[in-house]
Amino acid sequence: MPGSNSAAIDELIDGCLKSSRRSQELLYRQLYGYAMGICLRYSKNKDEAREILNDGFYKVFTKLESFDRQRPFKTWLARIMINTAIDYYRQEVGKDIFVHEEVAAEFPVQEAVISKLAYEELVALIQNLTPAYRLVFSLYVIDGYTHDEIAEQLNITPGASKSNLSRAREKLRELLSKINTDNYDRVAR
CATH class of the missing domain: 1.10.1740.10 (RNA polymerase sigma factor, region 2, helix turn helix motif)
Known part of the structure; x- marks a missing residue:
């Protein structure tokens, strides 16, 4: 057009x-x-x-x-x-940064918590991920690539892509939990 x-x-x-x-x-x-x-x-x-x-x-x-x-x-x-x-x-970094496991369980990120974060805070959290996790998370969650497309782009298996996404989500969950705990501790003082 x-x-x-x-x-x-x-x-x-x-x-x-x-x-x-x-x-x-x-x-x-x-x-x-x-x-x-x-x-x-x-x-x-x-x-x-x-x-x-x-x-x-x-x-x-x-x-x-x-x-x-x-x-x-x-x-x-x-x-x-x-x-x-x-x-x-x-x-x-090289391709050895990727976890080579078959399918890992999917853990949904707590969307209510993420929706409260400012864009800059979300980017800062993503930047705390390892290179492999950051790459797969961004490709899948933010840019909408499928695991097959990610696997092809990064020369890994779709299972490795799923595993890296699962681990990225778990790491983000830990980081979000730490932020919530730190915020609670500041308010409780």
């Missing part, structure tokens, strides 16, 4: 395709917050997120001619940032 992107984004894309540094800078600035939000979910801190973000924007600018103008640009950008985060972990 033509017009799925704003005229400003289309204009910046045109400039980027003509190798305009100014257009690249403006596109980067306009979408920095959106892209950084994605990268923070997959990283352990802001420095790591910034590295992933910059690598991702490099890919955006070098592969922009492959972008289908009939689709939303933000969706394409998000996919690149997620794939860049996955590539980062493949290079930096």
Whole structure:
């Protein structure tokens, strides 16, 4: 559908395709917050997120001619940032970080507690997870990938993906419990 992107984004894309540094800078600035939000979910801190973000924007600018103008640009950008985060972990951490177990029991995260958390607090909790747990949790819960898709992306089994998700949820439950206990202790004093 033509017009799925704003005229400003289309204009910046045109400039980027003509190798305009100014257009690249403006596109980067306009979408920095959106892209950084994605990268923070997959990283352990802001420095790591910034590295992933910059690598991702490099890919955006070098592969922009492959972008289908009939689709939303933000969706394409998000996919690149997620794939860049996955590539980062493949290079930096290695595939041995994943638990290779068959199916693990699923534990639902207490949604009432999560709904009370601010976005920044949720990202901070996710950043406390190990790289494998953080990656699988973000892919499955936040970005909507299936276990089969995660397994294919990360070169692990669907069972390992399920196991990592289960363990991530359990770790988040522990972190949430600690927050609740700490808050109770402060109020009780």
